[in-house]
Amino acid sequence: MSTVAEPGHRNDGPTAATAPPLVELRGGPGGINVAALGELWAFREVLWAFVVRFVKVKYKQAFVGIGWAIIQPVAAALVLAFVLGRLADVPSEGVPYLLFALAGMVGWTYFSTAAGTAMESLVDDRELLRKVYFPRETLPLGAVGAGLVDLGPGLLTLFVFAAAYGELPTLAWLALPLPLVLLVLSAAALGLAFAGLNVYYRDVRYAMPYVLQLGLFLSPVLYPARLIDEPWRTVYEIVNPVAAALDGLRTIVARGDWPDWGVTFAALGWAIMLVLAGYAILKRLERGFADRA
Numbered sequence: 001m002s003t004v005a006e007p008g009h010r011n012d013g014p015t016a017a018t019a020p021p022l023v024e025l026r027g028g029p030g031g032i033n034v035a036a037l038g039e040l041w042a043f044r045e046v047l048w049a050f051v052v053r054f055v056k057v058k059y060k061q062a063f064v065g066i067g068w069a070i071i072q073p074v075a076a077a078l079v080l081a082f083v084l085g086r087l088a089d090v091p092s093e094g095v096p097y098l099l100f101a102l103a104g105m106v107g108w109t110y111f112s113t114a115a116g117t118a119m120e121s122l123v124d125d126r127e128l129l130r131k132v133y134f135p136r137e138t139l140p141l142g143a144v145g146a147g148l149v150d151l152g153p154g155l156l157t158l159f160v161f162a163a164a165y166g167e168l169p170t171l172a173w174l175a176l177p178l179p180l181v182l183l184v185l186s187a188a189a190l191g192l193a194f195a196g197l198n199v200y201y202r203d204v205r206y207a208m209p210y211v212l213q214l215g216l217f218l219s220p221v222l223y224p225a226r227l228i229d230e231p232w233r234t235v236y237e238i239v240n241p242v243a244a245a246l247d248g249l250r251t252i253v254a255r256g257d258w259p260d261w262g263v264t265f266a267a268l269g270w271a272i273m274l275v276l277a278g279y280a281i282l283k284r285l286e287r288g289f290a291d292r293a
Contacts, residue, residue, distance in 0.1 A: 032283060036283060040138070043138055046135075046138050047145070049142075051146045055149050058146070066150065068150075073105035073106045073154050073157070077098055077105050080101040081101050084097070084222055091227070104222065106154040106155060106249075107221075107242075109154060110147050110151040110187070114143060115191045116212065118140035118191025118194070119190075120198070120205065121140045123198055123199060136289055139195070144188045144191055148184070151180070173252055175248070175258060182264075185271035185274070186241045190211075196282035196284075197281070218243075219240060219243045220243050220247055225243055225246075241271040244267035248264055
């Protein structure tokens with residue numbers, strides 16, 4: 001004979017004790033909203049943990065270690081100074097080409113490395129996506145943040161070379177955070193969008209090196225931005241925030257002048273929009289990450 005609980009009475013029978021709880025999960029359409037941003041802030045310690053993890057994994061069992069952050073841009077700048085500065089006589093705006101090239105390579109090395117690592121982050125940690133919940137954007141953002149560990153020694157090397165050429169710090173160096181923020185935002189925008197797309201389309205990991213190689217020539221790494229005539233140069237530096245960042249970094253460190261404020265802040269606004277667009281792409285796609293990664 002079955003027992004039926006009357007309204008207002010508790011049923012302590014075996015059926016009630018062993019019945020599993022009912023959990024209903026509802027997935028939204030994805031995208032940027034206040035709840036998603038609040039969740040990202042709530043998981044800020046997880047983001048920091050991923051930053052530390054990326055740094056440890058990168059330099060695990062590496063003999064030179066963080067010294068590669070100095071060797072890579074300096075070696076590239078030396079080759080460029082000989083091939084382009086001496087043989088091809090590429091203009092460098094009155095700045096010694098070695099210093100000119102080093103300023104470009106320090107910024108570009110951070111951007112390309114951070115964006116590339118962020119793009120691979122979700123696929124590389126596919127098992128983690130299937131086991132533990134956390135905001136998926138913390139992985140690519142952690143890769144972008146970890147790249148700053150390499151940017152620090154690179155900048156210090158640039159400062160040493162600038163001092164060797166007689167370019168000592170000026171008041172304009174107070175504006176140095178602006179081009180650095182532009183580099184971080186640009187790497188985050190590209191890394192977020194491509195990380196989400198890479199989960200669904202593995203062609204992205206093969207296309208990324210070509211995109212970065214193309215960006216190397218489309219950004220003023222090897223040549224001065226002033227080779228482009230106005231008003232196109234302004235449009236070029238705004239649409240490509242990396243160009244504004246590299247030009248600003250050279251202007252501040254290699255020449256001791258203030259950056260172009262109008263171009264810098266316009267590029268900063270555009271970079272923020274690109275980050276939001278990349279973030280929206282990732283959030284739109286994240287519902288299928290566990291199944292597709």
